[in-house]
Amino acid sequence: MYPVDLPDVDDAGLTSASEQYLSYLESRPWNNEWFQLSQTSKVAITADNARRVQLFEDDQPDCALLALYSPDDPTQVVALYLHEKWWCVEDVLRTSSKSRSGLITSIMERVIVFLLSQVVERSSQEKALFSLHPRTESCKLLWRDRQAVGFYTVKHKGSLCDSWSSRCYLLPALDTVLVRRSWRRRGFGLQMLEDYCSSFYTEACLGVSSPLSPSMAAVCRSFLQQHEEYLEQLYEVEAPGDWTQRRNIWLSIQLGRYSLGNNEENSPTSGETQRNEERDSSQKT
Template sequence: MAMYPVDLPAVDDTELTSASENYLASLNAAQSCNEWFRSLLTSKEIAVTPANIRQLQLFEDEHPACTVLALHPPHDQTQVLALYLHKKWWPLDDVLQTSSESRRGLQPVQSVMERLIVFLLSQVVERPRSHGEVRFSLHPPTETCKVLWEDGQAVGFYTIKHKGRLCDSWSSRCYLLPVLDTVLVRRRCRRRGFGLQILHDFCSSFSSEEFLGVSSPLSSDMVAVIRKFLLQHEEHQARLYEVEAPGEWTQRRNIWLNIQLGRYASEQPRPAVLTPPSPCNSSAPLMPTSAQLCDVNQEDRSPSSERSGKGCCSSERTDILGIKAPSRPQRLKESLKWKEAPLRKPRRESPKEMPKRPKRARRTSINE
């Protein structure tokens, strides 16, 4: 059975960094190139020289350095062909694979190699293709992550900001609810239900929490996935909020309610249509009721981290003042319900007022 880097004996960030530095030093000391790597992607041999190697930093600047060496073509430093791990060069696709039968579905990230996989998915494999997409920021080494494994390959991941955790390193603000911070599914693996699987896992992991957050702003793809999820799981419609750190009530917007109101670009408002009762439709027509929800206007932002696959990211900005938080959040559950509209009793004309009409065949109209 083939073994991959994630299946080999675990190494820590210090060992990974020192191995990279020692190997790079040996290449700089060599007089000539004695090593070549044949790329399956380009079907060409690449010389393993310092000119074709760059160091990738896995974590944010304020954390201890953890680097890995990446081999790239001479003409494109942004492309990664292989990584130097366990004293050899591994093709990029091999680093994202596993031979372990236990790695199925969503699994917590526990080792440095698993964090390397999260880094590769967010920074290398799924790079933004268009100018409008935002790049992910580096995740800290203590970030709670889960990798989604399917058929021996890493196909996605998501990260969580836990309730009570510091929002940043320069203030004392803490998250007031669990927040789904980053979601990514590889482009070639989308439209297979993995986004719904991630949302279900996130909500199930915090079953005792009354409210859950998803980092703002939401991409159109993320809104579509959440809408489908909430249609299937109505019990979560009053739980999921789009939030900005740290998640005060003035920084929350109920996602389901805003979908119904058409406040997302991908969703259009759904006007109520009154259907008169008929023999095939004896139920009373339904009308939506108005709801009270504190809503912060969405302004142009410069998010610090991408949530494109997912479509979520945390962004810091000045909150708009003068908006009062609801004193009783539980009213939202009532506002998401529907009330029966009163039926207007038809006015019957008196015999004197009724004009004489010619008799004709009686027709029945049925609205479905």
């Protein structure tokens, strides 16, 4: 059994368990617990190596997890505290259930999205691929062969664009897409775009956050070639997405406005990640 297979917990339960265990670690004057990474490597479970991490952006109410870090690399998360025990990162990304497949969302899936976006798909020298996702932004996690292989997030119509203005999104917007490096070039990016569009089939217009990376543009091209009914519905958008902030994606493809990737999943990123990269002067593609 893996954490995602155990009974689901709520935000308050996650936070309370993390705080209680961290208090226990801080009150111990001795060190007699270790987390075994491999046959030859282990990490001391101490208050110095354990830190609270936020699950959501600007989280109100608070939702935090307890992560164990390597003392040799303070940026490397080696385990998470879930269901009253430590789990290595790879075990958190797995399931023992054959029935868990396709795109699913729950609080434990949000924990896994956090791992994929903040921890797993980067080297120790890189910053996180994405900024933390707000609670109001929905996420769907993609499962295949009992492993978490990717996710996508959506800004919902009517949700606030930011925390400092009253602007709201005027249409749904596919904001971030990630496929793990070892699972690319298998059509999962296309599968997630298809799921997004079918989930909002009643909307007259659907958005994809600007700017589109070459790989995301290639995914959109493949999708629109197969689903011509969306040719006039799918737009590249900037928040909040009024008509002056929309560009029809199919028209832009025909006009050669995008540098299309050679393969639809050469890059894991979509609009928000590319914006983060420009801000951080760090390319992930």
